Amino acid sequence: MSTRRKYKTYKELSFTDDFLFCNIMQNNPDICKELVELLLDRKVGKVAYSETQKSIDLALEQKGVRLDVYFEDDLSTAYNIEMQTSNTGNLPKRSRY
Template sequence: MKIYVDKELEKQWEEASLSNNFIFCKVMSENLDLCKKFLEMLLNIKIESISLAQPETTLNVDFFAKGIRLDVFVKDDTDRIFDIEMQVIGKDYLPLRARYYQSVLDVSSLHAGEDYESLTESYVISP
């Protein structure tokens, strides 16, 4: 049986790297040891273990508010939250985007009636 392979797709796959969103999300969400080491080295912190790593996580805080889609949403054993982004295009608004993502993470982690000191430590990581 002859299998047809699109030459352009084959070329894209062969040239794919960690900057490819699919590969990045797959590697970071399925290889928890690598994800943990990446975060520890980048942030100069100690992480005992990662309890959750989900690719393509969507957070909506309000019907009328702009939702966000996190490339890789990570939680560690102390409930610290990490948003790891692989942004290779549209870098003009990265500081504003990171600020908005941070605020949505905060709104998502603080429930009605809780004190502000209950806010979870969180990081937005974007190139």
């Protein structure tokens, strides 16, 4: 039995796939801004800085967290966008960061 992982082609990817989601959000700040405005139902400043797969490690003995899309607007407000396709039960712990 083969243990090789089957990768999707570009045509098979959807917006909820991590690779495509992060690339769209990173390379299209207007889409990123509009998505957050729709979700929060409020205006967001101009995207001043964005990073995908941002790691946060608070201490050596603690497990860190990786944020899908992190960005700051021109008013220094920080936003984190996570694409969740299944409920793994760890959202409360992940949200504390």
